[in-house]
Structures are given as C-alpha cells and as structure tokens.
Amino acid sequence: MTVIEELTELMEGRGKQSYGENVTIAEHVLLTAAVAKEAKASESLIAACLLHDVGHWLDEPDDDFGIHSHADTGGVWVAERFGSHVSEPVRLHVDAKRYLCAVEPRYHGCLSYASQYTLTQQNGPMTQDEIAIFLSNPHHEDAVALRKFEDLHGKRTGVPVPEFEHFRPLLEKLIRPFK
DSSP states (O other): OOHHHHHHHHHHTGGGOOSSSSSOHHHHHHHHHHHHHHTTOOHHHHHHHHHTTGGGGSSOOSBTTBOTTHHHHHHHHHHTTBOHHHHHHHHHHHHHHHHHHHHOTTHHHHSOHHHHHHHHHTTSSOOHHHHHHHHHSTTHHHHHHHHHHHHHHTTOSSSOOOOGGGGHHHHHHHBOOOO
16 A cells, blocks of 8 residues: 555545544544645645644553654654655654744643644643753654644644645655555
C-alpha cells in the first residue's frame, strides 16, 4: 500500500470521527492545510498541517477527545514516510500549544473547549525549562505556525473544505524514498 493509499484509508475511516470539535478530524486537517497554503507557507509546513493529527487515527482514543499522545505517535508515523521538516512540526504541535499557553496568556482563551481540555491531559502550559528545550529545536517555529493555523482557522464551520486530492501532488513530492 502506498503512503497516499494509507492516508486515504485513514481519512475515510477514522478521519470521519470528531473528538469534541464541530468538524471531523479529516475536515480539521484539510482546513488547517488550506489555511497554511493560503498563507504561502512552505510545502513541508503545509504537509505537516495536513498530517498533524494522523496520530488520532492510529489507535483507540483515550476518551471522547481522542488520543492525548497523538503528536508523538503521529510524529513517528510521519517520520517513517516523510522527512523531519514534515514530521517534527507534527511531533511538536502539542508542545507548541503548551508553549503558546505559557508565553501568550491570551492564547488559552483562543483554544476550543476540546483543546483546553486536552491541554490539561498534556501537562498544561510549559515550564521555563520546557520552553528552553522547545526553543532549541530547529523546527519549533514551524510547530508554532502549525498550531496557530490549527487553532485559529482549522476548526471553522460553514466554509468549503478542500478535498484530500488537492494536496496529493504536494505529498507525493515530499514522500521519503524507501530503501
């Protein structure tokens, strides 16, 4: 099975679920990637936006709000198929939420109820030591950008949702060759 076939199967299966949001997870990632594309983000960041919640589709949910460690499992899954410019923002997107809540006090209020709840399950806002570690990662800026696209635009209702096929050429270009 190709990476694109895997993703199509995941989107059409567990992607149709919703974890406490007004959109399905597939709609959410498609909207997030579309906003990144509109903002003229790099191809790798657009792909990361599209793939950032793949971890929710890889196992059974912890509760009604999905898999709380989905960034870790999703990051590993993406790293096996794409380079670190795509997988690291995926792996770091929960840390980016924790970071933003620590350094931008108003950011917490921008989060959906589901994201506020999962933040409590993901160790809450970062400590100063965690912030320093996060900022030392070369992919932290893309993770923060992904998070902002996701929280501020990726959960909108009543807007057109692009088809997965719209992103297929971009993903195909970024897939790691298998050895």
